[in-house]
Each structure stands twice: as C-alpha cells, then as structure tokens.
Amino acid sequence: MSPPLRILHITDPHLHEHRDARMRGVNTDDTLVATLKQAMADARRPDAILATGDLVQDETRGGYERFRELTGGLGLPVYCLPGNHDSPDLMRAVLSEPPFQFCGVAQHGDWTLVMLSSFASNEAGGVLADPELEFLERTLASRPSGHCLIALHHQPVPMGSRWLDGVALRNADEFFRVCDRHTHVRGIVWGHVHQASDRERRGVQLMSTPSTCSQFKPESEHFALDARPPGYRWLNLHTDGRISTSVVWVA
C-alpha cells in the first residue's frame, strides 16, 4: 500500500505588516516561524501545507507577503482559505500563484481536498454562500470515488464555548446537508477556534486545530486565553480512506 498523503495543517497565524507587532502579547511572526521550524524538522516531510484562515490580523498586503515568504520556499503546495480577519481580495492577489492556491480543489491520488471560503463581510462569524455550497456539491458529485477532506475557517459544530459558538458557521445545517449526500467525505477540518478538538459525526472525522499563536480556553463562557503554546496538526490521509492525525504543541 502506498504511503499516506501527509498534510501539515496550520491555522490562524494572525501575521501583521510589521514583524515586531504583537497580538495579545504574542509576537505572531515569531510563533509562526517557530511552528514551521519544528514541523519541517519532523522525520516525515509533509506533501502539502493547508492554512485555514486568519493568515493576517491587520488586513494588510504586507502580512500576506510575509506569509508567502515564510511558506513559499519549502518546496510544497500551500493551500489557503480566508478567515474572518482576512481580506479575501488581498489574499487572492498575493497567494494565488504556485506553490500557493486560494480556495478551490486539489487532487492528490485518491484524495480530494476541498478548500471553502466561509468569509462574511464585517462579521466574526461565517457563512457558506450559495456559490460555495454549489461548488462543494459539484466537486463531491463529480468525484464519486476516492476520499474527500473538506477545509474551512469557521466551526460547523458547537465547541461548547458560548462566545465562540456565537461566531460559528451560521449555515452549518446547509453545509452538512451537502456533506451527508456523499459517502466519500472522510474528514472536515477548521481553524478559528484556537484549540484542538477531535470528534466524529456520521462516520466523518471533525477536527479543529490550534493556532500558530495564542489559544482560547476551551469551554469558556466568555473570551479567555489558554496558556497552551502554539500548535499544529498532522493529517495522514491513507489510501483506504482512513485519517490518522495528531496535534503537536510547539516546544
């Protein structure tokens, strides 16, 4: 059996135009650099990087250019999608040329990766607009064999945290109606919540990944930071459709 497709999932780096800028006391440039350094030193090299939004904090072109500088020279495709802090137009302008891809679909052997935009203007919460849902339906229907991993920024299921669940994916029911029509969806992965979670829904693995900067306290009623360090996730997508995965905290 051929080796699994290995994806490095990073999310919510919240970069700024100025490298010395901090968010909640954290230099987000330093933490992304440290995250990439640790992940790329792993004995098993990834086949691609998946970055699920909030790539920048200040909606600047310079933030995206810094992301491009840090991830573009690793010899890997880098799949990007926007979060609520992003400017999708700027992101598309800076991160569309190979090795980067802005949203859409990527095929790696038996595995189809679908990157969706849940960005909604002037909102911290998210929505999958009709064209995104139609794109998902069309993509899943046109590749009925093999396996599919779906990535987006906002959580489609409650995290058990009142404030965070108030800024979730607004039309998760419509999203799951599409997913449920296709039995080859194996996993759904997101950012936004700055914490790790793993669960299963109707045979599909649902996973959130910690931020490469600061984390939110799980199950907190109000906004609260967690003391956990930056983190990232390995996704091993096996040819039989299995997903083995682990979250790694940055030392």
Ligand SMILES: [Fe+2]
């Ligand atoms: Fe974020």
